[in-house]
Amino acid sequence: MWKFKLFAQKEPAGLEGRYLEIGSLKVQVRNVIAEGGFSSVYLAQDTTHASKQYALKHMICNDEESLELVMKEISVLKSLKGHPNVVTLYAHGILDTGRGKKEALLAKGFCGKSLVEELESRGAAGYFEEEQALEVFRGVCNAVFAMHYGQWKLCDFGSVSTNHKVFERAEEMGVEEDNITVVTERG
Known part of the structure; x- marks a missing residue:
């Protein structure tokens, strides 16, 4: 059984426009491209290679259990690196906010359209x-x-x-x- 309550409810993070360093990756956060109950996903542009874009997933973890779920996601994505049908994890970081919370940032490949968006774009x-x-x-x-x-x-x-x-x-x-x-x- 999943324990979704472990994650903090998504807070307005205000990441738009910010410059972030995630591992060796340096990005500028553009705009929100997806939101869920416990995370936001932003379009982020590589500041070194302007043509590269990433989907930057931002999650707030309340406790060790929610952090473990994030670490598990990172581990699975790393184990599937290079698979043509799985999004690539380029970089990740866990930030200690100093307020008893941690924030996770996962920079993944930006695919453009989702399957739903592709279907919607086909009209009637x-x-x-x-x-x-x-x-x-x-x-x-x-x-x-x-x-x-x-x-x-x-x-x-x-x-x-x-x-x-x-x-x-x-x-x-x-x-x-x-x-x-x-x-x-x-x-």
């Missing part, structure tokens, strides 16, 4: 041809295979359902989504 058609869909699926499968080869088995069936419903109204679907969220997040 909004789909891939079969060959393109299989290519995307193959890439995802290759990444999962690399992460789990030889040591992991699917075992978390906490959100599994054999209940197949056809919803007549949007409200019914909303209620079911709320039920799924409760089971998935608080499991």
Whole structure:
């Protein structure tokens, strides 16, 4: 079971415009490109090589357990370095804020568009041809295979359902989504 509460709720970090040094990497933080409940991701530009851009993930850790989760993410990304279907981790840093919190910065490869953005940009058609869909699926499968080869088995069936419903109204679907969220997040 994941303990998402271990991370501090995302605070406005005000990283936009700042110059940061993460390991040997020197970047200027541009703008927020994604936000989650516990982290923000910024577009960052390399100050040495202006054509290089990174996705800079910023997380605030409240305690050792949340820091361990960040370290695990770093470890996994390092172990998958060079895999064509896994984003590259270029640099990382853990900063002690002196307030009993630590901040983690992970500079990852910037991919441009997400899969969702790619689909949305296709407008009303909004789909891939079969060959393109299989290519995307193959890439995802290759990444999962690399992460789990030889040591992991699917075992978390906490959100599994054999209940197949056809919803007549949007409200019914909303209620079911709320039920799924409760089971998935608080499991």
